[in-house]
Amino acid sequence: MKVREIAEILDAAFFAGEEFADLEVQAACGADLMSDVMAFVKERVVLLTGLMNPQVLRTADLLDIKVVVFVRGKKPTNDLIEIAKETGTILLSTKYSMFLACGRLYEAGLRNGGVREIA
Amino acid sequence: MTLHFTIPAMDFSAAGKASTEVKKLLSSIGFDSSLVKRVAVAMYEGEMNVAIHGGGGQAEVNLDPAQIKIRFIDHGPGIADIDLAMTEGYSTASEEVRSMGFGAGMGLPNMKRNADALEISSAVNEGTTVTLVWRLGAVS
Numbered sequence: 001m002k003v004r005e006i007a008e009i010l011d012a013a014f015f016a017g018e019e020f021a022d023l024e025v026q027a028a029c030g031a032d033l034m035s036d037v038m039a040f041v042k043e044r045v046v047l048l049t050g051l052m053n054p055q056v057l058r059t060a061d062l063l064d065i066k067v068v069v070f071v072r073g074k075k076p077t078n079d080l081i082e083i084a085k086e087t088g089t090i091l092l093s094t095k096y097s098m099f100l101a102c103g104r105l106y107e108a109g110l111r112n113g114g115v116r117e118i119a
Numbered sequence: 120m121t122l123h124f125t126i127p128a129m130d131f132s133a134a135g136k137a138s139t140e141v142k143k144l145l146s147s148i149g150f151d152s153s154l155v156k157r158v159a160v161a162m163y164e165g166e167m168n169v170a171i172h173g174g175g176g177q178a179e180v181n182l183d184p185a186q187i188k189i190r191f192i193d194h195g196p197g198i199a200d201i202d203l204a205m206t207e208g209y210s211t212a213s214e215e216v217r218s219m220g221f222g223a224g225m226g227l228p229n230m231k232r233n234a235d236a237l238e239i240s241s242a243v244n245e246g247t248t249v250t251l252v253w254r255l256g257a258v259s
């Protein structure tokens with residue numbers, strides 16, 4: 001699924017990286033704890049999160065996550081937009097809650113969680 | 120080659136800088152991207168632990184043809200029960216730290232999973248040293 005489609009499905013606005021909107025992603029992960037993202041994410045995913053701070057983008061950069069969606073209408077602040085431009089990360093903001101945002105993407109066919117097997 | 124980094128206590132904007140730098144360096148040297156990611160993730164967890172739990176400290180990154188070795192040294196409160204600290208989900212992180220997205224109790228197990236070897240030595244009230252090793256050349 002292209003990031004452009006993700007933005008449409010989530011009725012989301014771009015705050016950085018709109019020029020990369022044709023990027024393809026195969027998996028998605030919703031999380032508010034960056035420790036969990038670090039521990040479980042295996043593939044290049046789109047990260048949906050309700051957390052908004054520089055650590056989210058740092059974590060994304062270290063894990064080669066190129067797309068971050070802020071849920072519940074949170075809009076990234078300028079410092080985050082600056083970091084995203086430096087790291088080439090796409091930032092989106094959607095008014096949907098975490099549950100509904102994940103649900104909409106799942107329904108649209110983005111079904112892979114992109115995480116390692118959990119015992 | 121040995122690199123030294125200072126990790127300030129509780130400085131969330133600085134924490135992760137060393138890992139980002141090391142990740143860039145390893146990629147530019149041409150290491151396999153999955154190895155680079157494993158090192159970056161483990162180093163970030165290590166950095167966060169020194170910043171959050173260790174009261175700040177040092178990271179020492181050593182590269183030679185046989186291995187990548189990263190050592191974290193702090194003089195903080197130490198870890199009384201290392202087995203307990205290694206348990207997934209165990210965390211003493213404060214509410215403030217949790218609200219930043221950390222404190223899931225996943226860091227040490229995650230470091231162990233991503234490295235070829237992890238060694239912790241710690242003494243209460245003296246500090247903690249965590250050493251991570253990746254062997255190069257051999258299939259891990």
Ligand SMILES: Nc1ncnc2c1ncn2[C@@H]1O[C@H](COP(=O)(O)OP(=O)(O)OP(=O)(O)O)[C@@H](O)[C@H]1O
Binds near residue numbers: 035198
């Ligand atoms: N350098 C350290 N000095 C003192 N205690 C430590 C140190 N590193 C870890 N610990 C202790 O071990 C516990 C588990 O560490 P671990 O990294 O697994 O989880 P966490 O840091 O609490 O949460 P997370 O890493 O998921 O954000 C910590 O909560 C803390 O009590």
Ligand SMILES: [Mg+2]
Binds near residue numbers: 168
């Ligand atoms: Mg930790």
